[in-house]
Every structure is written in C-alpha cells, then in structure tokens.
Amino acid sequence: MWSTVPLFNRGETSYIISIPFNAKPEIQFAAKELQHYILKASGALLPIREQNSSDKYCIFLSADESNSEDFQYYSEGQNIRIHGLGGRGIINAIYDFLENELGIHWLTSETTIIPHIQSYYISSVERRGKPAFTTRLNYYLDAIQNPLWCQYNRINSTNYNSNYPYAHVTWYGMHNFRYLLSEKDYFVSHPEFFSLKEGKRIKSGQLCLTNPDVLKIVVNSLKKIIRGRPTYTIYDVSQNDNNNFCQCDKCTEIIKKYGGHSGLNLWFVNQVADSIKKTFPDKLIGTFAYRYTRQAPKNIKARDNVVIRFCTFESCIIHGFSDCKTNTVFEEDLIQWSKITQHLEVWDYCVGFNQYIAPCPNFRALAERFCTYKRLNISGLLMEGNYEGPWGDFSELRQWIISKLMWNPYQDVDSLAHLFINAYYSDAAPYIWDFYQLTQNQVQSTTHFPIYADFKNPVYTDDYIRKSNQIIERARLISQKDSVLSARVARVAAQVYYLEATRHSSIETSRINARNRLSDIIKKDSTYFMEYHKNMTLAFKILGI
Ligand SMILES: [Zn+2]
Numbered sequence: 058m059w060s061t062v063p064l065f066n067r068g069e070t071s072y073i074i075s076i077p078f079n080a081k082p083e084i085q086f087a088a089k090e091l092q093h094y095i096l097k098a099s100g101a102l103l104p105i106r107e108q109n110s111s112d113k114y115c116i117f118l119s120a121d122e123s124n125s126e127d128f129q130y131y132s133e134g135q136n137i138r139i140h141g142l143g144g145r146g147i148i149n150a151i152y153d154f155l156e157n158e159l160g161i162h163w164l165t166s167e168t169t170i171i172p173h174i175q176s177y178y179i180s181s182v183e184r185r186g187k188p189a190f191t192t193r194l195n196y197y198l199d200a201i202q203n204p205l206w207c208q209y210n211r212i213n214s215t216n217y218n219s220n221y222p223y224a225h226v227t228w229y230g231m232h233n234f235r236y237l238l239s240e241k242d243y244f245v246s247h248p249e250f251f252s253l254k255e256g257k258r259i260k261s262g263q264l265c266l267t268n269p270d271v272l273k274i275v276v277n278s279l280k281k282i283i284r285g286r287p288t289y290t291i292y293d294v295s296q297n298d299n300n301n302f303c304q305c306d307k308c309t310e311i312i313k314k315y316g317g318h319s320g321l322n323l324w325f326v327n328q329v330a331d332s333i334k335k336t337f338p339d340k341l342i343g344t345f346a347y348r349y350t351r352q353a354p355k356n357i358k359a360r361d362n363v364v365i366r367f368c369t370f371e372s373c374i375i376h377g378f379s380d381c382k383t384n385t386v387f388e389e390d391l392i393q394w395s396k397i398t399q400h401l402e403v404w405d406y407c408v409g410f411n412q413y414i415a416p417c418p419n420f421r422a423l424a425e426r427f428c429t430y431k432r433l434n435i436s437g438l439l440m441e442g443n444y445e446g447p448w449g450d451f452s453e454l455r456q457w458i459i460s461k462l463m464w465n466p467y468q469d470v471d472s473l474a475h476l477f478i479n480a481y482y483s484d485a486a487p488y489i490w491d492f493y494q495l496t497q498n499q500v501q502s503t504t505h506f507p508i509y510a511d512f513k514n515p516v517y518t519d520d521y522i523r524k525s526n527q528i529i530e531r532a533r534l535i536s537q538k539d540s541v542l543s544a545r546v547a548r549v550a551a552q553v554y555y556l557e558a559t560r561h562s563s564i565e566t567s568r569i570n571a572r573n574r575l576s577d578i579i580k581k582d583s584t585y586f587m588e589y590h591k592n593m594t595l596a597f598k599i600l601g602i
C-alpha cells in the first residue's frame with residue numbers, strides 16, 4: 058500500500074517527526090539526525106514534535122529502555138513507525154532507514170553520498186535490524202579518528218578514549234599490563250613484579266602473574282579506570298605486545314597445571330574478574346588469546362564475567378578457515394575456547410602490514426571469515442586494518458565493507474564493493490571495478506598471504522601487473538579533469554606502481570617509470586600518504602623514495 062500524500066515533494070512536506078512526551082536523549086538525538094538528513098536529501102524540513110493525537114502524517118520514533126542495538130521500522134497506513142528495542146537501537150534504526158530508504162551512504166569520514174530526491178512516497182515497508190556481533194571495532198585510522206563515521210556505520214567500539222556516547226561503548230583498552238602496573242612506577246623498587254628471563258628480571262616484558270602484589274595493584278588500577286570511564290562494558294586486562302613472558306618457578310608451575318601460557322593468563326584474569334565483580338557486577342573483563350596464549354588452556358574455565366579476545370595473528374588473510382591449510386587450526390582453537398568461555402571475541406587482521414600500499418586480495422575471504430565467526434557464536438569482532446596512516450590498498454573501500462559485514466556478514470561482498478566503487482569513483486568506476494575483480498581473482502587455493510607478506514608473494518604475477526596497468530591507465534585518463542576523482546584513482550594506481558617498481562628490477566625502464574609515477578602521487582597527496590610508522594617507510598625505502 059502506498060500513501061497518497063508524499064513524505065516530501067519539491068522541498069515541501071506535510072509530515073512531522075513525532076517523539077514521545079519527555080523522550081529520552083537517544084530518541085531526541087535520533088529525531089534530529091533524521092530531520093537533518095531528510096532536509097539535506099529533499100530540502101524539506103520535518104518538524105520534530107511531541108506526540109499528539111491530532112497529528113495526521115507522522116514518522117513516529119520510540120525506544121525501549123534496554124541497551125539493545127536492535128530495531129525495527131514499518132509502514133502503518135500513511136505513517137512510519139521506527140522503534141529501537143533499546144536506546145542505541147533507535148539511533149541505528151535512523152541510519153539504516155536513511156541508507157536503505159533514501160540511499161544515503163557514509164563512505165568515508167570525508168565522503169557522504171546524499172542523493173537529491175525530489176519526491177518520496179511511503180510504500181509498504183517492514184524491516185528489522187540486529188547486529189551480528191555485539192562488539193564491533195573497525196581498526197582503520199579513518200574510523201579511529203572519526204567516531205561520527207563509526208556511529209553512522211554502526212561501529213560501536215574503540216581502543217582509545219572517546220567522548221562519543223553513541224559511537225564507542227563496548228571495549229576499553231588493549232595490551233595494557235604496562236598501564237595497569239607500569240615499569241616507571243615499580244621496576245626500580247619491585248623488579249620481582251616483572252618477567253624473569255634467563256635468570257634476570259627484565260623491562261619491556263610481561264608481569265610476573267603469580268606475584269600476589271601484582272594482582273592487588275592490577276585490580277586497584279583497573280577499579281580506578283572503571284570509575285574514571287564508567288560507560289564501557291568490557292575493560293581490558295591483557296598481555297603486552299611481546300613474547301617475554303615470566304619464566305619464574307611459580308609461573309612455570311601454573312603454566313604446567315593449566316596446559317600452557319593461556320592457562321596462567323586466565324588463572325590471573327579470573328582472579329581480577331572475581332575482585333572486580335564485587336564492586337562492578339555489570340562490568341566484564343577482557344583479555345587476549347594472542348600468540349603464546351592463543352591456544353585454549355586445560356583444567357580451567359573463564360569466569361562468566363571474562364571475555365576472551367582470540368587473535369588470528371599467524372593466519373593467511375586471503376583465505377577463510379576451511380579452505381587453507383594454515384587456517385584450519387584457528388577454527389579448532391576457537392572451538393576449544395568456546396567450550397570454556399561464555400564470551401568469545403575475535404581480533405582479526407585484514408591488510409599486509411609490511412606494505413600497506415600493495416594490493417591485498419582478501420575481500421571475499423573477509424566475508425567468509427565473518428560468516429565462520431558468526432557460525433561459531435563469536436560475540437565480538439575487531440578488524441585490524443591500517444591504523445598507522447591513512448593510506449593503503451583500497452583503505453576507504455575495505456574500511457566501509459568491514460562495517461557492513463560486522464553488522465551482517467551474510468551480505469554479498471562483491472555487491473557491496475560494487476555499490477561503493479560506483480559511488481566513490483564515479484566516471485572511473487567501471488575500471489576500478491575491473492581492477493577490484495582482477496585483484497580478487499588472483500587468489501588461488503595454492504596462494505597464501507600472511508600479514509607480513511611482501512611484494513614477492515605469489516598472488517602477484519607479471520600478467521596481473523600488466524593487466525592492472527592497462528586498466529588503471531584508462532581510469533587515470535577518464536579522471537583527469539576532476540581533481541577529486543583523479544586523486545582517488547591515483548591512490549588505487551599507487552598499488553600497481555608500487556608492485557611494478559618493486560618486482561620488475563630486471564626491466565629497468567619500467568621499474569624507474571613506475572617508481573617515478575608513484576613518487577609523483579605521493580608528493581601530490583602527501584597528507585594521505587604521510588608516514589606514521591617504520592613499516593610504511595619500509596615500502597618506500599625499497600623504492601628509494
Ligand atoms: Zn613469574
């Protein structure tokens with residue numbers, strides 16, 4: 058059934074946004090967002106009013122009291138009802154409505170697609186939304202630095218401080234033994250708090266987790282953090298990012314008792330969780346299953362307020378878990394962990410960290426992995442992309458797609474990519490789409506790609522680079538008159554030039570040409586290509602740029 062009165066027509070409207078009397082802040086916020094974006098798309102300003110029985114044409118907003126992120130919206134005669142099953146649900150609902158009904162897309166923090174719509178009639182519609190994963194953290198620099206973009210794309214977590222209540226709510230902290238008990242405060246007076254390695258207590262390692270004073274200090278530090286930042290659900294207590302674990306007799310004994318380093322870590326974190334539960338019964342304590350603690354322990358279970366964050370650091374990132382010999386172990390490990398914990402999350406990786414600039418053909422694998430996580434009842438995801446600088450292969454596209462798949466992994470990833478590429482690369486889109494497909498098709502059952510892959514990886518072939526160059530050249534030519542588009546295309550071209558310049562050392566002319574073209578792109582677009590970290594400069598050092 059269709060309403061005979063348009064929601065808007067040529068900038069005019071008879072509709073209002075109707076909110077409950079004394080509406081909670083989330084509903085008021087959602088109403089303003091809806092009003093703002095409908096105005097931008099149509100030129101029509103829908104007034105926001107408290108509910109009144111005489112109102113005739115309404116978009117009704119409402120929300121339950123819970124923290125649920127679920128929502129539904131549906132047409133009811135000439136009206137629309139948008140309902141959040143919790144406060145965050147109504148906010149998610151608005152963005153979903155704007156995306157699906159009006160075609161508004163928040164592609165990157167700088168690029169929002171808002172179509173100009175002359176008239177819009179409410180048709181029969183019913184839609185429900187429910188996130189596939191409770192924790193959703195997109196670890197790309199643009200997402201990290203732009204909480205509002207996260208909010209629009211329903212990302213809800215950060216590893217950093219955030220003052221955006223509707224963007225970041227779930228997990229606080231990572232690798233934080235060093236903050237909970239710092240070397241600066243304790244190493245000189247209490248070296249016994251820190252790892253024993255080859256007979257010596259060392260800095261830049263882990264904590265001695267069997268020392269009872271370490272437990273007390275960690276608990277007190279954590280309580281301070283929770284009191285200072287009370288809005289999060291999960292607070293991190295996890296190993297530092299190194300393999301220098303404690304080798305003292307007591308730690309070694311607990312490791313043996315519980316079947317490995319993860320057993321010692323969980324034994325410690327369980328005790329922290331017990332102490333925290335007395336004061337903060339609603340809070341959860343998160344910890345890593347990472348590198349030397351990756352495999353599930355034996356003879357011990359996680360407390361019901363402990364969350365395990367399992368890391369796929371050693372995996373091949375261009376394959377799912379069932380079709381790659383490197384990866385089958387991760388599914389097995391996850392199954393073992395799921396037997397001893399109620400809350401299991403995953404920290405996954407999606408780029409080559411030695412060469413952010415080189416193509417990483419993993420879009421289809423991403424979707425497959427996310428579906429596996431959903432099947433295994435994983436409750437939260439962090440996807441680590443290029444967090445160190447804005448540039449990388451298809452950073453904008455991959456960042457957006459990760460957000461979409463975190464909400465619903467059962468979407469066709471190529472269709473999502475097609476939507477983004479059409480919107481973002483306009484006239485050059487057909488060529489960028491060809492390059493995207495060519496790149497994804499490089500993945501074979503025999504090619505594998507660890508997170509520290511380099512330009513010699515077998516997914517890169519001479520034939521691939523030759524074909525890519527031809528496609529990119531067409532994209533470059535068609536984008537020349539549009540400075541915004543040509544900059545976007547240049548960022549894609551940089552992937553190919555990088556490979557050509559690194560791989561074809563034997564063909565000196567083409568190598569130098571590619572290097573010069575890449576050098577020009579980097580100079581012109583220096584903000585995008587700015588370097589944050591040694592890994593990024595590594596690629597440039599190889600090229601002598
Ligand atoms: Zn120890």
Ligand SMILES: [Zn+2]
Binds near residue numbers: 374375380504506
């Ligand atoms: Zn593989």
